[in-house]
Every structure is written in structure tokens, then in C-alpha cells.
Amino acid sequence: MNNNLIVIVGAGPAGLSAAIQAAEAGAKVVLIDENQKPGGQLFKQIHKFFGSKAHKAGVRGVDIGRQLLEETESQGVEVHLGYPVYGVYPDGRVVYGSAEGVRSIQADRVILATGAIENNLCFEGSTLPGVMTAGAAQTMINEHRVLPGKNVVMIGSGNVGLIISYQLMQAGATVRALVEAAPAIGGYAVHAAKLKRSAVPIYLSHTVNRVWGDGKVEKVELIALDEHFNKIEGTEEVLDADTVCMAVGLTPMVELASLAGCRLTENGTLGGMVPLHDENMRTSNPIYYVAGDIAGVEEASTAIEEGRLAGIAAAESLGLSNEKTAEKKQAVRDNLAALRSGAFGQRRFLAKEEMVKEFYREAEV
Structure with missing residues (x-):
């Protein structure tokens, strides 16, 4: 392959953020979403975000969505809307529907940002x-x-x-x-x-x-x-x-991750079954990365940061890195730690830490 092609499934806050970072690193990025417009939940969120300025506090979700869309377009990301993804293969092949019928695309890396479904x-x-x-x-x-x-x-x-x-x-x-x-x-x-x-x-x-x-x-x-x-x-x-x-919780949508052969783990704190992943959002199948609610149900701000991390890391795994890559990843991890530092986030922080440990324990086996 060696085309440095990253396919992202899901154009919500995590998927858009991943697309921006991967494209900025030099990857060719294709973003696919079954909805007619991108942005996921952001375009329903008319309230202002809560937290720190670094995490978009005081900005309405719909405005954050517009900002991400503008950045995605400026990076030249190829976006396919209204295209449902029917399946994925462990080797990185993604099968989706289009106006011309069923198509498939062979990716070097796939980032799954499929979100969660309401209970x-x-x-x-x-x-x-x-x-x-x-x-x-x-x-x-x-x-x-x-x-x-x-x-x-x-x-x-x-x-x-x-x-x-x-x-x-x-x-x-x-x-x-x-x-x-x-x-x-x-x-x-x-x-x-x-x-x-x-x-x-x-x-x-x-x-x-x-x-x-x-x-x-x-x-x-x-x-x-x-x-x-x-x-x-x-x-x-x-x-x-x-x-x-x-409003009784969400369950991560892990069906595509399961089809890709990604190992799943049960974690009630994060919403149920989630793909096991490391500190770079990489799953047990090294072609596949996850970000956002599929990786554990949290806030939109967290989904944005996880998307950024997955995009940077996926591009890095293809050799698209520079002297600032490690610094950028650490900055995102610091942001994630800050988001999970409060009373509501601490349990998720510990759950994520345990997941990373479980990932490496499974890898050793």
C-alpha cells in the first residue's frame, strides 16, 4: 500500500479532530459518515461548554462544530456524507454504500469514531x-x-x-x-x-x-x-x-471494531463493551485506532482530544512525524488528564489507566 491513507469512520467531534491532525501530519485522509451533515452531536448542542478556556468553555457546541468543519476543509480532507459503512476487514478494507452503489477502500490505517447509542x-x-x-x-x-x-x-x-x-x-x-x-x-x-x-x-x-x-x-x-x-x-x-x-446513558457502538478483530473488554464505567486500546488509542489490531464514545462514553471535549491523539498517532505509525510529534501527543494527554481530573471524571481517568495496563497485559500473553 504505502499510500499513507487513513480512513476515518464517523464525522462527529472525535472523527473531525482526528481528520484534522492526520491531514496536518501529511496523510491522505478520507472521512466517511452515514449522516447527511458532519458534526455529530455538536450541531444539537446549543448550550455553552463548561470547563476551561482550553476545552472550549463558553463556546456553544454548534460553534465548535463549525470551527472543526472549517479546519477539516482547510486541510483538504476528502469527506463522504450520507455513506453508511457496511463493514470493515482486519486488513483495513472499509466497505461502504454510496450513490453509485457499494464501494470498498483499502486503508493503511482506520480510525473508528462511531460514537455511542442511547439506552x-x-x-x-x-x-x-x-x-x-x-x-x-x-x-x-x-x-x-x-x-x-x-x-x-x-x-x-x-x-x-x-x-x-x-x-x-x-x-x-x-x-x-x-x-x-x-x-x-x-x-x-x-x-x-x-x-x-x-x-x-x-x-x-x-x-x-x-x-x-x-x-x-x-x-x-x-x-x-x-x-x-x-x-x-x-x-x-x-x-x-x-x-x-x-436520558439513561449510552452504549459504545463497537460493532465495526469487533468486525475488524479488535479485542473488546467490559468496562461499566465507560459504558459497557469497549475496544481495548493503548495510550495512543491504538487497538489490538495495529491498523485500527479508536476515538470518542466508542472508546468509552465521556464528554464531547474528551472526544475532541481523543480524536486529536488518534489522528497524530495513526499518522506517526505511518512514518509521518517530526520533532514536535511527541510534544503534541503529550499536550493532548495533559488535556485529557485535566478533563478527567474533576469529581465526575476521576472514575473515567482510572478506568482508562486500567485499560492501558490491560492492553499491555494482553499483548504479553
């Missing part, structure tokens, strides 16, 4: 129209300008549930309740404070017991949970609502 809950009435994931609701209001309902019950108090609840209110909906199975709110206090100031009822140690209505959501029954997450009979409370949104 769902099953309860009586969960198949009724009006029950959806929080991400679906966010897509409706922020991309399509369609309000999914007027009276919403949000399940889950992580950052996703908190942020999207507030965005639904900005769009004109009333959040009738925020429901959390745990005894404490899971997301940042700065996001929770917005809901508290708006007098949104927050039900801790509760869940949705059932939903019913005439062909659509009309009533939502909540029920309290004990310390073992068992339902406490007799604590039911019924709310009038036409929409139930579920």
Missing part, C-alpha cells in the same frame, strides 16, 4: 407515541425546530437529562418532572441549578412505573424506589404529560 428503558406503555430518548427530543427541537410535546417527564439526571430538560423549556415545553433512580442528581450542579431555579420538580429515588393514554402518552405514573432500587408499592403518583424522554 432505553422498558416499562408498561413504553412503546406509545410520545416516549423517546432525550437525544431524539434534542434533535427535534434544535435541528428541526419541532416541539415533541408540551408537558414532558425526563428520566435521568445526568448532564444529558439536565441540559435537554432546560433546552425543552427554552423551546416552549413544560418539564413536569425530572425523575432519577439514584438518591442524588448525577450531573453537574451548574446544569441542575437551572432547573431548580425554574421550579422543576425533581424526584430522586424514583422511576417511571407505567405510561398510558388513548394511542399516545397522556398519563405518567411515578413510583418511589428503596435503597436497593426496588419499587415501593403505595407510593405511586400520576402526572399529566404527553412526552417521556429517557
